[in-house]
Amino acid sequence: MSLGKTIHRLRTEQNLSQDGLADALGVSRQSISKWETDSSVPDLDKLVKLSGVFGVTLDELVLGERPAPAPDPVPPAPPPQAAFPPRKIAGAILLCMGFLVVLSCTLLGSLLAGLLFASPLLLCSAVCFLLRTHTGLWCAWAVCIPVDVYLRYATGINWRLTLFTPHFQPSMNYIRLAIAWGQLAAMVLLVALTAVLLRKKELADTRRSRGLLLGGWALFLLSCVLPSLLWSSQRWFAFFFAALDWGRIALLTVLLVLTLRFLRSRRAENTAAC
Template sequence: MTLGEKICTLRTGKGLSQEDLAQRLEVSRQSVSKWETGQSVPDLEKIIRLADLFGVSVDELVREGERPQPPQPEPQVVYVKEKREWTAAQKVGICLLAAGGAITLLGLAYGGVLSLVGVALLVLGLPLLLAKKHPWIALGWTCIVLSLLVLNPHTSVTPWGLIGGVRMFLSCYPEHWYYATQLGVSISVARGLLTLVLIALTWRAWRKKRQEKELP
């Protein structure tokens, strides 16, 4: 918008005629008409009085086009190193690994079954530390595998140990209820129940993962 167009717009917005504006600026009506038609330009004094009269700045009155914006500073990219936070399962895994390593070293130094205990703790700590999803399920299956390899594998009837443990309980109780029998039945039943729980949890986790993949 030119200076003349701005004067005309501001004048009509104030409800002034060319004659009224001329009287306030102490000029002739023809001068105001020439300003608005672009035939002449008011001097600096008249421009200042026009700006005061219309309630605008001199810059807004005389500048054509949009006001240039100052250059924006380039945003500074700050790289923040993420602090790794251990989950509760990973913390437990770290403790098991540390304890297993220490016990293994003691077992190697003094002999005995300490080495086996230390190795077992190391094996149990690894799934908790390394499994990104469902670490407790991974730990449970690790316990099942270790139990089948080490503890009473002879009762591993499907589901692992539960049926065999119940059968042993029914066949041995109460006439042949010895300590070894109690231990075998306890291990078998506990392992079987844990197996059923792990099967249900694993199936549920698999179904949930499959549903997430099917979502758009």
């Protein structure tokens, strides 16, 4: 493309008349006409002014080349993710181990025992597949529950046995007492870990949150005295008692988490006020 055609094209794109361009450059309209028809060539200083008026470089003006469009920015590639994360690999291994336990006990003639002994493995496998955060914590809960069920109904041992420690006799088997203390220690540790790990969010100091906490703690205290009010020697009470135990532990854990979040929110508000 000739210089004259380039000047004409750029002038047209800028919606400038020959008179307007001539005024901007300080030349006559006839000079503009001669440049566009290639009858004459502008001086170097006029070329510099033309490039400034049209907003192009001298190379683009003289050579008649359009600037190449800037390439679209390429979004950064997402970091590669493992198709099968480690927690799912662990879940698959636990699932296979649980299946082998069930199969072995079934071949020995006791499917129920197989399901009971494999339940910690199967529950931990489900946790690994379904939960992404605090997997180890929830696996610990998944192990603790079936172990408590087995000890409670197969051996009669549960953490309440620790209440009889001052009156325990050798004939009552100290191993049973040691197991009960182990259960209690594991339960306290799990509740404390859960409360600490889940406390990071905040619970706003509102009338609703205060009522929720007060009502929750009142319900917890009621659940502590409820067994003595409903005591019965019938079989159903043993199952009710176990369910109440675990319900009380779950309620205590939730209340501790919410209380810590509430206190965290109060502390943040006091810090901001200062």
